[in-house]
Amino acid sequence: MKRLTLVLGLAVLGLAGGAQASSFIGTTDAIGGSLVNSIEGTSDATSSIGNDKVVLDARDDAASFVASDGVTRGVQLEAALQHIREQLPELQATDMQLAEAILAL
Template sequence: MRSLSRLLIAATASLICVTQAQAFDTTTQSLIKSGYATSQVTTGPFDNKLILAAQDDAAAFIASDGQLRGAQLEAALMYLRQAQPKLHASDLELAQAILVQ
């Protein structure tokens, strides 16, 4: 009888651990999926060398509150607007997005 109760306790404890592990896995899985989808949406057009080369110009543009507009930034903004015609972001917003890449 004593070994039966120990066996029952061990079985119950293992089920609790498995349930917690599955809950953690489900939570982690959905978090990873949403993070991956977000990264694909936000970095898709920025995987271009033209965009990455414009980071210094983007920093100057942001720091000068839009007064300094370098040639690389202008080229990157034109590329983004042509590649993403439905993109309705200001030059400042695009410069900020370029800078964080």
């Protein structure tokens, strides 16, 4: 009887661990998919200005901005963000999304 209880207990723990792992994978897949979609949408919108010197010159600043989670804001990135918003006033994107799109150019 103790053996049966032990086996059932281990089985339940194994199932719970598997469910938790698949839940984590599902969550990370959903978040990753949302991020990719937002970046692709922003990238599509900014591709029309992808050959613009102001935007291309801001790639290093954009990399620093993304790497620092928005703390480091360079002058060239600020100019590029302003330029993009002037060229595409209908674009609804955060500074982080635009910086990521600049990096994707």
